[in-house]
Amino acid sequence: MTDNLGYSGLSGYGKPxxxxxxxxxxxxxxxxxxxxxxxxxxxxxxxxxxxxxRYPPRMNLSAPIGPVPNWEFRIRK
Structure with a gap:
């Protein structure tokens, strides 16, 4: 399984x-x-x-999860 990959870009399909x-x-x-x-x-x-x-609604995931809030990216000095 691959993610974010279209098969037309793979070398096995003619693209190097x-x-x-x-x-x-x-x-x-x-x-x-x-x-x-x-x-x-x-x-x-x-x-x-x-x-x-499992189907997504069975896991309460019927919509995409939004972006991570900015406060989670803060690096402490």
């Missing part, structure tokens, strides 16, 4: 931009995934669904 040894080997063996189904159109719920095997 991104080399991924395992995915390139699968493509060389004839295994090419070109159709995908996801549970939600947004990032957080769909990632949680892929990692857990």
């Amino acid at each position: 931009n991104i080399r991924t040894a395992f995915l390139d080997r699968m493509a060389a063996l004839g295994i090419r995934a070109t159709n995908y189904v996801d549970t939600m159109p947004s990032g957080t719920p769909s990632r949680a669904s892929l990692l857990t095997g």
Whole structure:
């Protein structure tokens, strides 16, 4: 499983931009995934669904989680 990666950019699909040894080997063996189904159109719920095997609403994730507040990025001196 990869994240934020379109299959058209992989070297196994004819583009030398991104080399991924395992995915390139699968493509060389004839295994090419070109159709995908996801549970939600947004990032957080769909990632949680892929990692857990559950539908996002069952985990109270029917919408994406917003950005992290600025106060969480403060570095103490």
